[in-house]
Amino acid sequence: MPSVYIKTYGCQMNERDSEAVAAQLVAKGYSLAASEHVADVVLLNTCSVRDNAEQTALNKMTSVIGLGKKERPGQIYGFMGCMAQSRGKELIDRLPDVDLVLGTQKFHRAAEYLDELLAGKRERIVDTADEQGSEGTIKEHLLNGAAKDKAVTAFVSIMQGCNQYCTFCIVPYTRGEERSRTIPDIVAECRQLVAQGVKEITLLGQIVTSYGRRGDVWTAAGSEAPRRFQDATELHDAKAPSPLRSAGALQKSAFVQLIEAVHEIEGLERIRFTSPHPKGYGDDLVEAYARLPKLVESAHLPVQSGSDRVLKLMHRGYTRARYLEVIRKLRAARPGIGITSDIIVGFPGETEADFEETLSLCREVEFDNAYLFKYSQRKDTPAAAMPDQLPEPIIEERHARLLELINEIGKRKYETFVGRQTQILVEGPSRKNSARMSGRTRCNKIVIFDGSERHRGQLLDVKITRVGSFTLYGDPAIVGL
Ligand code: SAM
Numbered sequence: 001m002p003s004v005y006i007k008t009y010g011c012q013m014n015e016r017d018s019e020a021v022a023a024q025l026v027a028k029g030y031s032l033a034a035s036e037h038v039a040d041v042v043l044l045n046t047c048s049v050r051d052n053a054e055q056t057a058l059n060k061m062t063s064v065i066g067l068g069k070k071e072r073p074g075q076i077y078g079f080m081g082c083m084a085q086s087r088g089k090e091l092i093d094r095l096p097d098v099d100l101v102l103g104t105q106k107f108h109r110a111a112e113y114l115d116e117l118l119a120g121k122r123e124r125i126v127d128t129a130d131e132q133g134s135e136g137t138i139k140e141h142l143l144n145g146a147a148k149d150k151a152v153t154a155f156v157s158i159m160q161g162c163n164q165y166c167t168f169c170i171v172p173y174t175r176g177e178e179r180s181r182t183i184p185d186i187v188a189e190c191r192q193l194v195a196q197g198v199k200e201i202t203l204l205g206q207i208v209t210s211y212g213r214r215g216d217v218w219t220a221a222g223s224e225a226p227r228r229f230q231d232a233t234e235l236h237d238a239k240a241p242s243p244l245r246s247a248g249a250l251q252k253s254a255f256v257q258l259i260e261a262v263h264e265i266e267g268l269e270r271i272r273f274t275s276p277h278p279k280g281y282g283d284d285l286v287e288a289y290a291r292l293p294k295l296v297e298s299a300h301l302p303v304q305s306g307s308d309r310v311l312k313l314m315h316r317g318y319t320r321a322r323y324l325e326v327i328r329k330l331r332a333a334r335p336g337i338g339i340t341s342d343i344i345v346g347f348p349g350e351t352e353a354d355f356e357e358t359l360s361l362c363r364e365v366e367f368d369n370a371y372l373f374k375y376s377q378r379k380d381t382p383a384a385a386m387p388d389q390l391p392e393p394i395i396e397e398r399h400a401r402l403l404e405l406i407n408e409i410g411k412r413k414y415e416t417f418v419g420r421q422t423q424i425l426v427e428g429p430s431r432k433n434s435a436r437m438s439g440r441t442r443c444n445k446i447v448i449f450d451g452s453e454r455h456r457g458q459l460l461d462v463k464i465t466r467v468g469s470f471t472l473y474g475d476p477a478i479v480g481l
Pocket of ligand 1: 011049050168169170171206207275276277278302304342343344373374375376377378
């Protein structure tokens with residue numbers, strides 16, 4: 001049977017989509033190749049969030065094809081995911097040796113299309129059409145053998161698409177409208193993962209706090225007596241009088257109901273989710289942190305900017321004050337919660353004063369870490385047509401300043417762990433040094449320690465002895481064995 005090499009660019013959703021495609025192909029008898037040099041099929045799962053990511057994938061495909069033509073005639077080439085969706089057939093016009101272009105609603109068709117291409121039944125396939133129900137097709141996992149060792153953690157896709165339409169972002173155009181899976185469907189997948197040894201599940205979506213906004217999340221579409229729930233975004237609109245407490249009871253968004261349902265799974269130790277939207281962080285979700293012990297004390301809350309003027313231009317739907325209020329409530333509900341963020345530097349029209357507001361917000365919040373993005377103009381997004389696009393050197397200079405601040409705050413925060421005992425879930429050998437084991441604290445910090453394979457999957461208390469760059473080290477002598 002043919003072998004396939006899949007390379008993934010971009011976010012955790014892309015990683016998850018690639019895993020589902022790999023699992024689908026393995027189930028059909030394909031083997032997974034370690035590199036493009038030994039594969040019959042090369043698939044690049046692409047990202048469109050920044051131009052950089054698109055160029056990297058295009059360059060990679062150009063070099064793979066160049067080498068493949070010499071070394072592996074007959075090799076099949078495919079683009080999948082966001083760039084495949086946004087560029088479609090244009091990719092084949094640009095690189096005529098590409099055989100397959102698979103959009104974001106078509107991952108589940110990879111095996112069928114590759115079979116046709118390998119059998120010579122079709123010369124080229126481009127499929128970027130919308131497909132109803134595709135949100136429920138990213139289900140297969142590769143937990144054991146094949147690509148990974150026995151997995152302790154798993155990502156579960158709960159929805160597809162995005163309706164937020166931030167002015168900088170291409171995602172609503174590449175991933176389509178928000179569509180959520182049902183709670184029973186998601187819980188069944190989680191149960192199966194736990195039965196296979198998974199201890200920690202991360203619920204995944206572009207904006208998970210919008211989960212279940214449309215339609216019914218308890219029963220399949222079209223079935224009788226649908227139970228409808230408001231989504232967190234509507235419930236927690238900052239301007240509206242709080243509808244959260246009706247007759248003293250806290251109304252729960254569909255997302256919180258989903259967390260509760262997953263929380264009931266016996267044998268599951270930890271629940272995470274990513275990415276939420278700050279706008280969707282209502283009191284019901286904050287309260288869930290205080291009430292549900294499996295929901296770990298960690299939150300990734302993309303702020304993007306500390307300036308209200310820029311937040312408005314970005315169409316983010318919250319103010320700096322509202323964001324800080326969410327952080328305050330989360331810290332009150334779960335002291336020690338780890339908070340990370342995404343920040344865009346150099347949005348069109350961002351002044352030095354706006355940027356300084358971002359710096360001051362970072363000082364105020366003290367993020368444990370933040371992913372910094374240099375603003376990138378994306379085709380057909382409103383921000384691409386805004387005046388005052390900033391020159392590269394200004395973006396570079398602000399990025400360097402912000403990075404220095406984030407690193408300095410992160411180092412300080414990580415150092416507070418030294419000497420403390422903390423619980424980790426052991427995931428497997430460290431990526432950088434396979435002689436050591438790697439685990440994660442509940443607040444999402446990686447801990448490296450001298451353990452062995454028998455620790456995999458265990459919840460261990462370790463004492464932190466020193467810090468590296470966004471990494472903690474535990475003393476093996478004090479590992480609770
Ligand atoms: N759910 C997230 C949110 O609440 O905004 C969006 C996830 S997005 C795929 C990941 C990150 O990419 C965003 O948070 C943003 O910081 C960054 N990003 C998106 N569009 C960008 C652009 N045009 N230029 C630079 N960074 C961008």
